[in-house]
Amino acid sequence: MIGRHRHCIALEDYSREEILEVLDLALSMKEVLRRPLKKVPTLRGKSVVNLFFESSTRTRSSFEIAAKVLSADALNWTSTGSSVSKGETLLDTARNLEAMRPDVIVVRHAASGAPAFLARHVKCSVVSAGDGAHEHPSQGLLDCFTIRERLGSLSGRTVAIVGDISHSRVARSDLHALGKLGAAVRVCGPPTMIPQGIERLGAQVFHDLQGAVAGADAVVMLRIQHERIGDPLIPGAREYSRLWGLNAWKAAEWLKPECLILHPGPINRGVELSSDVADGPRSVILDQVENGVAVRMAILYLLAGSGATGEGSAREKASA
Amino acid sequence: MGDRPAMNAEAIGRAVGRMAREIVERAGREAGDLAVVGIRRGGVHLAERLRAEIARATGTRPPLGTLDIALYRDDLAERGRAPVLGPTDIPFPVQGRTIVLVDDVLYTGRTVRAALDELVDFGRPRRVWLAVLVDRGGRELPIAADFAGATAAAAEGEDVLVRLVEGGAPEDVVVVRRRGS
Amino acid sequence: MSDTIFIEGGRVIDPANGLDAVRTVVIREGRVAEVAERVERTREAQVLDARGKWVTPGFVDLHVHLREPGQEYKETVASGARAAVSGGFTAVCAMANTVPPNDNATVTELVLARAAAAGLARVYPVGCVSRGQKGEDLAEYGELKAAGCVAVSDDGKPVQSAALMRRALEYALTFGLPLAVHEEEPQLAGTWSMNEGPVATRLGLKGCPPQAEEVMVLRDLALAELTGGRLHLQHISTAGGVRAVRDAKRRGLRITAEATPHHLTLTDEEVARSGYDTDFKMNPPLRGEADVRAVREALADGTLDCIATDHAPHAVEEKHLEFDAALNGILGLETAFAACLALVREGALSEKRLVEALTASAARCFGLPGGALGRGAPADVAVLDPALAWTCDPAALHSRSRNTPWKGRRLTGRCTHTLVGGRLVHELGGSR
Numbered sequence: 041m042i043g044r045h046r047h048c049i050a051l052e053d054y055s056r057e058e059i060l061e062v063l064d065l066a067l068s069m070k071e072v073l074r075r076p077l078k079k080v081p082t083l084r085g086k087s088v089v090n091l092f093f094e095s096s097t098r099t100r101s102s103f104e105i106a107a108k109v110l111s112a113d114a115l116n117w118t119s120t121g122s123s124v125s126k127g128e129t130l131l132d133t134a135r136n137l138e139a140m141r142p143d144v145i146v147v148r149h150a151a152s153g154a155p156a157f158l159a160r161h162v163k164c165s166v167v168s169a170g171d172g173a174h175e176h177p178s179q180g181l182l183d184c185f186t187i188r189e190r191l192g193s194l195s196g197r198t199v200a201i202v203g204d205i206s207h208s209r210v211a212r213s214d215l216h217a218l219g220k221l222g223a224a225v226r227v228c229g230p231p232t233m234i235p236q237g238i239e240r241l242g243a244q245v246f247h248d249l250q251g252a253v254a255g256a257d258a259v260v261m262l263r264i265q266h267e268r269i270g271d272p273l274i275p276g277a278r279e280y281s282r283l284w285g286l287n288a289w290k291a292a293e294w295l296k297p298e299c300l301i302l303h304p305g306p307i308n309r310g311v312e313l314s315s316d317v318a319d320g321p322r323s324v325i326l327d328q329v330e331n332g333v334a335v336r337m338a339i340l341y342l343l344a345g346s347g348a349t350g351e352g353s354a355r356e357k358a359s360a
Numbered sequence: 361m362g363d364r365p366a367m368n369a370e371a372i373g374r375a376v377g378r379m380a381r382e383i384v385e386r387a388g389r390e391a392g393d394l395a396v397v398g399i400r401r402g403g404v405h406l407a408e409r410l411r412a413e414i415a416r417a418t419g420t421r422p423p424l425g426t427l428d429i430a431l432y433r434d435d436l437a438e439r440g441r442a443p444v445l446g447p448t449d450i451p452f453p454v455q456g457r458t459i460v461l462v463d464d465v466l467y468t469g470r471t472v473r474a475a476l477d478e479l480v481d482f483g484r485p486r487r488v489w490l491a492v493l494v495d496r497g498g499r500e501l502p503i504a505a506d507f508a509g510a511t512a513a514a515a516e517g518e519d520v521l522v523r524l525v526e527g528g529a530p531e532d533v534v535v536v537r538r539r540g541s
Numbered sequence: 542m543s544d545t546i547f548i549e550g551g552r553v554i555d556p557a558n559g560l561d562a563v564r565t566v567v568i569r570e571g572r573v574a575e576v577a578e579r580v581e582r583t584r585e586a587q588v589l590d591a592r593g594k595w596v597t598p599g600f601v602d603l604h605v606h607l608r609e610p611g612q613e614y615k616e617t618v619a620s621g622a623r624a625a626v627s628g629g630f631t632a633v634c635a636m637a638n639t640v641p642p643n644d645n646a647t648v649t650e651l652v653l654a655r656a657a658a659a660g661l662a663r664v665y666p667v668g669c670v671s672r673g674q675k676g677e678d679l680a681e682y683g684e685l686k687a688a689g690c691v692a693v694s695d696d697g698k699p700v701q702s703a704a705l706m707r708r709a710l711e712y713a714l715t716f717g718l719p720l721a722v723h724e725e726e727p728q729l730a731g732t733w734s735m736n737e738g739p740v741a742t743r744l745g746l747k748g749c750p751p752q753a754e755e756v757m758v759l760r761d762l763a764l765a766e767l768t769g770g771r772l773h774l775q776h777i778s779t780a781g782g783v784r785a786v787r788d789a790k791r792r793g794l795r796i797t798a799e800a801t802p803h804h805l806t807l808t809d810e811e812v813a814r815s816g817y818d819t820d821f822k823m824n825p826p827l828r829g830e831a832d833v834r835a836v837r838e839a840l841a842d843g844t845l846d847c848i849a850t851d852h853a854p855h856a857v858e859e860k861h862l863e864f865d866a867a868l869n870g871i872l873g874l875e876t877a878f879a880a881c882l883a884l885v886r887e888g889a890l891s892e893k894r895l896v897e898a899l900t901a902s903a904a905r906c907f908g909l910p911g912g913a914l915g916r917g918a919p920a921d922v923a924v925l926d927p928a929l930a931w932t933c934d935p936a937a938l939h940s941r942s943r944n945t946p947w948k949g950r951r952l953t954g955r956c957t958h959t960l961v962g963g964r965l966v967h968e969l970g971g972s973r
Contacts, residue, residue, distance in 0.1 A: 080431040151863035152745035153817030174745025237739025345442035
């Protein structure tokens with residue numbers, strides 16, 4: 041990731057080595073979060089702008105904390121509604137922001153490809169905090185970090201992702217990252233929620249939960265959005281929960297004892313996850329939150345923790 | 361290869377032993393409050409050696425820590441790539457301790473400046489002593505070594521390199537190498 | 542300028558008259574006087590040296606959006622007609638989804654007036670199927686035909702109501718007007734940005750399944766059978782659509798169909814490869830490999846009668862947006878020949894069939910004059926250099942808009958001269 045990527049937009053673009061680099065770096069960043077004084081001067085004088093076109097308290101806060109621990113200035117710019125309805129185009133908004141000279145723009149947008157579009161037109165670094173159903177790279181990385189932290193290497197592991205895969209950017213980012221790190225990935229949900237050609241991205245498709253989680257080392261449960269007007273994918277939350285939701289009984293009967301349970305949040309308690317499972321011993325959901333800050337610190341450090349123009353340094357002393 | 365030898369294994373061993381004894385002597389009755397912190401990467405193995413020597417002298421092993429200063433560097437703006445970050449581990453409370461900060465070579469003093477800034481973010485030590493294997497002069501900041509194994513003369517275009525067996529070298533040695541060769 | 546033109550030394554490809562040979566074409570008073578091997582050159586005649594080039598009937602495009610009245614910032618009849626002749630097109634059919642839509646004589650007459658004033662490509666207006674293109678009531682086909690419309694179409698949109706579609710097919714029979722239809726089942730398609738498939742999955746974009754086209758094609762073919770109406774299927778882009786058309790023709794239905802240059806040559810992979818570039822976004826969307834192959838074969842074997850560009854200009858601020866928000870549509874007039882010539886080079890299409898699909902077959906679909914160079918025919922001629930390499934620079938195009946997927950690409954094949962009614966209206970590198 042160093043040098044080669046000016047932006048962090050899609051894990052599909054990163055090699056296995058680059059992903060491991062971020063994860064290793066995040067480990068050191070996590071140590072900083074555990075210090076009595078949670079602040080290092082690394083990005084002092086740098087600014088990170090959160091440009092969120094979709095509301096999200098948790099991801100935005102996570103990026104904000106990450107920036108602040110690194111002593112960067114963090115600014116939030118929330119904008120709901122599409123660029124068309126608002127009257128100001130996405131490009132204009134970003135360019136106006138850029139004129140204030142941020143070092144990094146973190147953008148979340150409902151349209152897939154929006155961060156890539158922005159990246160072509162601004163000079164600073166762009167980090168995607170999620171675009172449409174395309175990718176959510178920091179989430180993919182923190183999910184890998186969390187599993188790796190508990191289980192060691194991801195190579196040879198099996199991870200199941202359960203939920204509305206077709207609309208999930210988390211699923212896609214997880215799929216790319218886990219695959220590159222050597223894990224076998226299964227996706228599970230009713231056929232209406234499994235997008236065409238997902239096998240080509242390396243996923244094995246399951247429609248039954250029991251089969252999908254059998255022998256899995258980790259399960260990622262996705263949030264179900266049950267109100268989709270005009271194109272209902274499921275009859276409702278009740279039947280979904282019965283067939284694809286995870287409760288204590290299923291967890292005890294179908295999951296390996298050491299199987300980890302992840303969820304990107306926010307949880308629909310009682311739908312995809314029952315409370316006792318979400319708060320139970322296998323759940324690493326809260327770890328995900330802490331790791332999310334560490335991973336985002338790593339991303340910001342890699343993109344902003346150096347000379348702005350990226351030109352090589354003249355003096356790098358071997359020992360000072 | 362153009363390397364000028366500056367210290368051999370025997371000299372290094374003697375220097376580390378001597379520094380440990382001087383540290384213990386200066387600490388006096390507060391030798392029990394000593395802690396050794398090595399600056400990554402060059403100071404890590406030396407810190408381990410010093411700690412072992414101090415333990416031999418006092419009968420108690422002082423706690424050992426590691427400090428990576430990448431996040432505190434003052435030259436980030438000039439670098440093209442964010443420097444590789446290694447682990448920092450200070451597994452003891454800093455408050456009230458006499459910290460022996462260890463590095464292999466003292467040159468401009470900027471690494472030590474960064475290490476001090478980072479160290480005090482962990483707490484307020486009683487005092488900090490700087491112990492280096494080689495002091496090559498060329499300071500750019502008002503930093504001085506409290507304990508130095510040796511001095512070495514090196515020109516601006518030269519590096520002073522410490523190679524230890526813990527780091528994979530065939531034997532301990534300090535060399536002066538012309539940069540670019 | 543003399544009224545007499547000798548186009549000499551070119552390979553005359555005129556499928557309507559079964560001709561493919563080096564000939565001299567003589568034009569007098571706006572008409573083709575003769576096409577012969579050796580003709581004595583008259584003194585006052587203008588000579589156009591066509592050696593090494595093709596000489597064909599001027600191309601006929603059944604599907605262009607000229608945007609006038611109402612959206613002149615994208616294109617006007619004049620700028621569109623200029624783009625047309627520079628691409629070798631001497632006749633274009635202007636779609637009705639203008640602002641206001643062409644459901645009355647006034648708009649039709651406006652389009653014709655603008656075309657006459659421009660004096661470039663012939664423009665044949667197409668009227669609406671339904672009043673205001675609302676899909677509720679029939680437009681007044683009688684008035685539209687009398688004013689000069691050659692077909693009716695609600696293109697842009699499908700005709701949602703099967704009942705209305707049936708009545709439209711029946712009513713249009715009165716006037717001999719073909720119904721040109723955009724085939725897309727709207728509920729099945731939903732709100733989409735590209736073709737549904739592995740590429741859409743990878744990119745996280747909402748996709749429209751190929752079956753949305755097929756379902757509607759099957760519906761309208763059944764209605765054509767019911768009514769005996771004259772159906773023309775626009776921009777067929779899927780294997781399913783092709784299969785349905787082939788089957789219907791085999792059964793003897795009187796239907797025609799067109800394919801666009803982009804559906805013949807580009808796949809949905811382009812959206813990924815280009816990084817969500819909206820110049821690859823149009824309706825119907827670019828499809829997968831299998832669909833493109835089926836469309837090519839269908840054009841070659843005549844299942845799909847002709848090539849039509851669906852030239853759809855849009856302004857920069859309508860395309861330069863995040864993918865979901867960008868409007869559907871791309872330019873086509875000035876790149877059609879080069880794009881389709883690539884099919885010939887790849888062996889997917891013969892030269893004769895290519896020219897036929899751009900000329901005689903197209904004209905026949907709507908019963909238009911032109912598309913042939915027989916003696917006495919109006920002298921609508923295109924002179925093309927099939928070996929000329931050029932780079933497509935959007936800023937250098939004659940269209941008012943810039944939304945072309947071929948931007949920056951090295952293309953081979955270009956129109957060097959175009960004559961309409963014997964007048965030279967386009968000359969590559971010339972003052973025109």
